[in-house]
């Protein structure tokens with residue numbers, strides 16, 4: 053029976069792969085694999101299919117936690133500690149549920165765990181008592197647009213949705229140390245949750261990265277290792293530290309599919325906050341594109357369950373100085389190319405080649421949305437505009453505000469609270485950049 057199911061899955065996946073839209077596993081109608089049925093509940097927690105210890109697999113598990121590669125062989129299951137496919141070296145995937153509805157809500161809790169039926173089977177033990185982030189609004193010169201304040205998470209950015217899931221998963225697996233490469237919000241988030249879990253954490257960062265957000269990770273107790281060379285060299289150092297035999301796991305927010313699963317809960321949360329409706333349009337800053345992928349996944353599940361009657365149009369906001377998604381859409385390309393990037397105020401979105409760029413492009417196209425490239429002056433103006441209404445956001449978050457202004461002005465999104473911007477992180481973490489913005493404003497206003 054198990055082998056038949058796996059064979060059916062393999063054939064279905066080959067058929068599905070022919071469509072550029074349904075190529076997205078998260079949007080597919082493929083039923084779950086049978087790995088969960090093969091798992092041995094109890095203390096061993098060993099998957100009899102992949103023969104590797106698998107975490108949090110209890111007798112009530114309905115979803116397999118194992119990973120697989122959807123680009124080359126989705127019949128072969130990989131351990132939860134895998135961060136890339138051993139064959140094509142591409143990102144690995146997790147077989148998410150195909151639908152989620154009101155009946156699936158866990159009303160006993162909040163935060164990502166309220167939507168745990170849509171997540172890998174993991175017990176939430178490491179928490180801060182998190183609550184939903186506020187959905188407020190911002191006036192863009194007469195147009196009032198919805199604004200999701202992700203800075204109100206425990207470490208002050210949306211990354212907490214993904215890191216909460218990753219750290220709980222790896223804590224349950226009993227890992228000895230978590231490793232990550234980042235100099236931004238992901239470093240702070242992973243370090244914060246690791247501190248809460250009592251798990252040692254090492255953050256690899258560029259040698260010359262500003263200490264701004266790294267101070268937060270250091271304060272949480274993370275070991276920060278500065279690496280000379282390019283951003284790729286930093287990533288290589290972190291990847292090289294991955295050693296599951298010794299319990300050292302590369303918990304990459306760019307690579308691990310569960311990070312995106314955690315981030316997907318922003319879509320479910322918005323749906324609840326909008327009275328069980330989808331926004332007309334969702335605009336989010338995009339570096340690696342995890343919000344794009346996560347939101348698309350959540351709204352796809354809600355749509356499949358009949359909870360919403362249409363998908364929101366999803367727009368990625370990127371700095372013009374680093375806009376590989378915009379470039380690929382303009383060229384009508386299937387995948388992104390490495391973008392020759394320049395320094396930008398929106399440092400959180402400065403990723404020259406997103407790991408899952410192909411999937412992000414497919415999600416943007418399938419939603420009917422797109423991507424917008426913003427100049428440095430637009431980013432600075434949007435940061436000031438948000439602050440003038442009491443929202444102290446980092447310049448990376450201001451990408452969404454600047455993009456919303458453009459999209460409203462061109463009539464591509466409604467000038468209403470049915471359009472929602474994701475404000476990803478707090479301005480308190482980007483004080484140097486905001487000081488530059490404020491100083492130049494004062495100078496141009498003649499106040500200095």
Ligand SMILES: [Zn+2]
Nearest residue numbers: 121124137140
């Ligand atoms: Zn592969």
